[in-house]
Amino acid sequence: MDDLEQRFQLLLERVNYLDQRDVDKIKEAWQFAKIAHSGQFRKNGDPYVSHVLSVAEILVEWKLDCVSIISGLLHDTVEDGITSNEDVLKSFGEEVSLLVDGVTKVREVRLQGDKGEVTIENLRKLILVMAKDLRVVIVKFADRLHNMRTLEFLSEEKQRENAKETLEIYAPLAERMGMGEVKGQLEDLSFRFLYPIEYKNLILQSKEPYSKAERNIKKMKRFLLADLANRRIRVKISGRKKHLYSLWSKLNRPGIDGDYTKIHDIVALRILVDTVDQCYVALGLVHQRYKPIPNIGISDFISQPKPNGYQSIHTKVFGPNGKTTEIQIRTYAMHDQAEHGAASHWAYSDAKLKGVSDEKLENTSIIAEKSKLDWVKQLVSWQDDIRDHEKFMEAVKFDAFAKRNFIFSPKGDVYDLPVGSTPVDYAVAVHTQLVWHVRGAKVNGIMVPLDYKLKSGDIVEIIKTKNKVTPNKGWLDFVVTHEARKQIRMANSNLT
Numbered sequence: 001m002d003d004l005e006q007r008f009q010l011l012l013e014r015v016n017y018l019d020q021r022d023v024d025k026i027k028e029a030w031q032f033a034k035i036a037h038s039g040q041f042r043k044n045g046d047p048y049v050s051h052v053l054s055v056a057e058i059l060v061e062w063k064l065d066c067v068s069i070i071s072g073l074l075h076d077t078v079e080d081g082i083t084s085n086e087d088v089l090k091s092f093g094e095e096v097s098l099l100v101d102g103v104t105k106v107r108e109v110r111l112q113g114d115k116g117e118v119t120i121e122n123l124r125k126l127i128l129v130m131a132k133d134l135r136v137v138i139v140k141f142a143d144r145l146h147n148m149r150t151l152e153f154l155s156e157e158k159q160r161e162n163a164k165e166t167l168e169i170y171a172p173l174a175e176r177m178g179m180g181e182v183k184g185q186l187e188d189l190s191f192r193f194l195y196p197i198e199y200k201n202l203i204l205q206s207k208e209p210y211s212k213a214e215r216n217i218k219k220m221k222r223f224l225l226a227d228l229a230n231r232r233i234r235v236k237i238s239g240r241k242k243h244l245y246s247l248w249s250k251l252n253r254p255g256i257d258g259d260y261t262k263i264h265d266i267v268a269l270r271i272l273v274d275t276v277d278q279c280y281v282a283l284g285l286v287h288q289r290y291k292p293i294p295n296i297g298i299s300d301f302i303s304q305p306k307p308n309g310y311q312s313i314h315t316k317v318f319g320p321n322g323k324t325t326e327i328q329i330r331t332y333a334m335h336d337q338a339e340h341g342a343a344s345h346w347a348y349s350d351a352k353l354k355g356v357s358d359e360k361l362e363n364t365s366i367i368a369e370k371s372k373l374d375w376v377k378q379l380v381s382w383q384d385d386i387r388d389h390e391k392f393m394e395a396v397k398f399d400a401f402a403k404r405n406f407i408f409s410p411k412g413d414v415y416d417l418p419v420g421s422t423p424v425d426y427a428v429a430v431h432t433q434l435v436w437h438v439r440g441a442k443v444n445g446i447m448v449p450l451d452y453k454l455k456s457g458d459i460v461e462i463i464k465t466k467n468k469v470t471p472n473k474g475w476l477d478f479v480v481t482h483e484a485r486k487q488i489r490m491a492n493s494n495l496t
Ligand code: MN
Pocket: 051, 075, 076, 143
């Protein structure tokens, strides 16, 4: 048996979470892919199918469903192979054909002309197919991950092009979908090709700080394992190394200016337990052993999950020798969600989906999870609003991918808004009609002007007018979200 067949056998062993019928379909897809790509080779000389097999392997690693894995195997057959969409549809059904078509559509179109425009066109397509089925993006992430891992075989120009697109579009998208591990990997791979000198320097410079922090974590781990064992809590404690690109970005922040001692989470201590109750017990034990740092102390993302679904308790404590250390506490389930995000909604859930019609699917929890991703729908609606390429890119980049602040309603609902957002942006995010009733705003209980720049953690209360009042045109001078701008303009243009 050759190398590839051996890898495929291993893959089959790893999909034991699927039933036999699905496994047979996957075998069929593998045969299909081999025929479609016969005689094709990658730049490094490997047979082309080694690439689609790698993509499928990544999807299995993320424990994805049968449809996604098959789509991974077939994702390049229509574009590069000798098959057509109809062939895929006939052999593998509608879902697979939709996914393969989606991935094919968002392939990098290397057209002549302005490169910026090509990327934007891709982004538009990507957003449109995402709205149909989010698994398209997940297969695309797996594809991109493998392409980035083998980027060294392309020309330098292509390397930079791909790395830039990955850093500007795919990594932020992965973050927004809660796929933290994928985001970290994509960023580090891009970093290496976009800033090769900085990358090499950082690896050298960070060696000592990393290992120092690791030694520290080791000490803490011993004590905490004993403390938790005394309470008979089953626990896994590890050190989480910060990804290189994320470290580099933080080092470049004003106020940090390359000072490693100001980075408290270069290696964070991570505690995994079975239940939510145990998370809080663990937090208590941590604080009895190591005092929390006043003011920057605890973030409880278990009771207040981040909008992308992330849950965990973060606390910063005085570790051994007074060294500030971040500790993250979460359940195994939360950990899986944090690493795989949107992908984890499809993990293991395949059985539930089998043979169920689209209408019935609407009622399942899996679809309910998808509705959390309202921002995708919003992006789709902008497609029509913003015809101009550049403006579209600006809106998408700023609203969807800019650094987000977490803003709370008085009831504790969380909204994530781009940095620089004001109470008016918040009002529109809560409900588009609320913009007709804005009289004033309180932040953390104190009246503020409407152009006040909100900060993460702010609790915002909109003081409402009784009757509908046309939103002030002057607000256009300070709102930052596309949706707020649009609502204020629409309201004022309807007056005539
Ligand atoms: Mn591919």
